[in-house]
Amino acid sequence: MKKMIIKGGQRLSGEVTIGGAKNSTVALIPAAILADTPVRFDSVPDILDVHNLMVILESMNVHSTFKDGVMEIDPTQIVESPLPSKAIKSLRASYYFMGSLLGKFNRATVTFPGGDNIGPRPIDQHIKGFKALGATVSESDDTVYISAKDRGLHGAHIFLDVVSVGATINVILAAVKAQGVTTIENAAREPEIIDLATFLNNMGAKVRGAGTDVIRIEGVSELKSTTTHTIIPDRIEAGTYLSLATTVGDGITINNIIPEHLESFTSKMVELGVPLEVDEDKVFVPSTHDLQAIEVNTSPFPGFATDLQQPITPTLLKANGQSIINDHIYPERIKHVLELKKMGADIATENGVIYVNHTDKLVGAEVEAGEIRAGACLMIAGFMAEGTTVITEADNILRGYDNLVKKLTKLGADVSIVPQD
Ligand SMILES: CC(=O)N[C@H]1[C@@H](OP(=O)(O)OP(=O)(O)OC[C@H]2O[C@@H](n3ccc(=O)[nH]c3=O)[C@H](O)[C@@H]2O)O[C@H](CO)[C@@H](O)[C@@H]1O
Numbered sequence: 001m002k003k004m005i006i007k008g009g010q011r012l013s014g015e016v017t018i019g020g021a022k023n024s025t026v027a028l029i030p031a032a033i034l035a036d037t038p039v040r041f042d043s044v045p046d047i048l049d050v051h052n053l054m055v056i057l058e059s060m061n062v063h064s065t066f067k068d069g070v071m072e073i074d075p076t077q078i079v080e081s082p083l084p085s086k087a088i089k090s091l092r093a094s095y096y097f098m099g100s101l102l103g104k105f106n107r108a109t110v111t112f113p114g115g116d117n118i119g120p121r122p123i124d125q126h127i128k129g130f131k132a133l134g135a136t137v138s139e140s141d142d143t144v145y146i147s148a149k150d151r152g153l154h155g156a157h158i159f160l161d162v163v164s165v166g167a168t169i170n171v172i173l174a175a176v177k178a179q180g181v182t183t184i185e186n187a188a189r190e191p192e193i194i195d196l197a198t199f200l201n202n203m204g205a206k207v208r209g210a211g212t213d214v215i216r217i218e219g220v221s222e223l224k225s226t227t228t229h230t231i232i233p234d235r236i237e238a239g240t241y242l243s244l245a246t247t248v249g250d251g252i253t254i255n256n257i258i259p260e261h262l263e264s265f266t267s268k269m270v271e272l273g274v275p276l277e278v279d280e281d282k283v284f285v286p287s288t289h290d291l292q293a294i295e296v297n298t299s300p301f302p303g304f305a306t307d308l309q310q311p312i313t314p315t316l317l318k319a320n321g322q323s324i325i326n327d328h329i330y331p332e333r334i335k336h337v338l339e340l341k342k343m344g345a346d347i348a349t350e351n352g353v354i355y356v357n358h359t360d361k362l363v364g365a366e367v368e369a370g371e372i373r374a375g376a377c378l379m380i381a382g383f384m385a386e387g388t389t390v391i392t393e394a395d396n397i398l399r400g401y402d403n404l405v406k407k408l409t410k411l412g413a414d415v416s417i418v419p420q421d
């Protein structure tokens with residue numbers, strides 16, 4: 001494990017460029033094994049999740065290289081083999097190998113995934129989807145066994161009981177080469193799902209309706225890549241830098257964004273009173289003052305993302321009055337609250353609601369990044385605070401923030417990552 005050391009109190013300025021979306025990348029890499037040719041991605045973020053996915057690929061004799069944002073994956077010599085449980089447990093998205101291995105071999109054996117500790121994260125809807133496609137599913141010893149070896153996978157009509165990014169993607173991965181037509185109703189509409197469909201369709205898949213709540217997949221027998229797939233920008237990383245810029249920025253430009261993906265977030269920033277200057281693919285955040293308290297309710301896309309609930313919290317500490325956050329997707333996602341209190345924040349939770357009061361001053365402290373976005377929130381608080389903040393368990397942050405120290409240092413931050421004793 002590593003820890004992050006921040007010397008707070010400096011004002012930051014300049015430009016930062018957003019990397020490829022973590023939540024696209026972690027679906028695209030497992031999807032690559034469905035291809036009958038090598039595949040190539042660019043704008044791949046340099047994050048721990050990517051390195052762990054490469055370890056999982058290698059265990060199946062799928063060689064990959066990653067340099068300067070370009071990743072090449074050759075799945076043509078893939079063999080079925082047990083997946084390394086340490087790497088599987090290191091991230092949530094390892095569950096996409098359930099769908100992609102099922103689509104490839106009509107069989108998948110995958111240990112339950114890890115990922116952020118943000119409250120219960122069932123996968124019943126994924127399993128419901130696999131079963132509807134004709135697979136049998138059993139669980140024992142922390143492992144899920146999925147098989148359609150006898151009769152293969154066939155198209156099906158699947159209504160998801162909850163809007164789930166993971167279940168939507170897993171069903172697409174399993175159905176893309178199945179016999180016949182699959183329809184997913186009440187599908188998640190996140191931009192990362194469109195990105196995955198674009199990648200698959202460019203290889204010959206027939207996935208229609210991604211980005212709406214009804215997705216139709218007509219199975220095809222082969223998938224051949226002929227182009228490089230450029231991964232969409234990470235809207236969560238962008239939102240995190242927006243909050244950083246609002247709290248400690250003296251003028252920061254955030255490049256490589258898709259404004260439409262950030263609308264639920266930027267509209268809240270405008271409500272707070274941040275005079276954002278949004279351009280075609282960038283946003284400028286001037287030095288801001290006189291913010292007003294707001295209410296934030298998380299919901300599936302295009303609603304306010306749960307992954308930005310914690311990163312926006314430091315901005316709410318600057319606002320006049322009491323802001324309220326309701327995380328309807330993960331009501332137990334409150335790991336940042338106690339840690340922020342250690343830094344002097346006036347913040348509390350009651351019955352799953354987070355109350356954020358105006359706080360004049362934060363002070364540096366030793367705090368723990370219980371999960372990725374709690375860590376991002378504490379990092380911003382560390383820059384706002386007087387003195388030094390030490391964030392332990394910082395690997396959780398590095399799971400999903402591309403070239404973090406380099407980007408922050410370029411903005412003028414005093415930050416380093418060192419081994420944790
Ligand atoms: C790798 C990735 O893309 N991770 C994102 C993905 O996680 P993930 O795909 O795991 O999240 P889901 O969209 O599946 O979860 C949404 C809600 O549905 C519930 N649920 C989900 C599946 C299921 O079978 N049964 C069930 O009840 C969950 O507990 C949660 O309350 O979407 C989350 C919600 O936007 C984000 O916070 C994560 O960053």
Ligand SMILES: C=C(OP(=O)(O)O)C(=O)O
Nearest residue numbers: 092093115116307372373
């Ligand atoms: C919850 C998150 O990630 P994961 O689903 O990969 O744990 C996140 O990115 O905020």
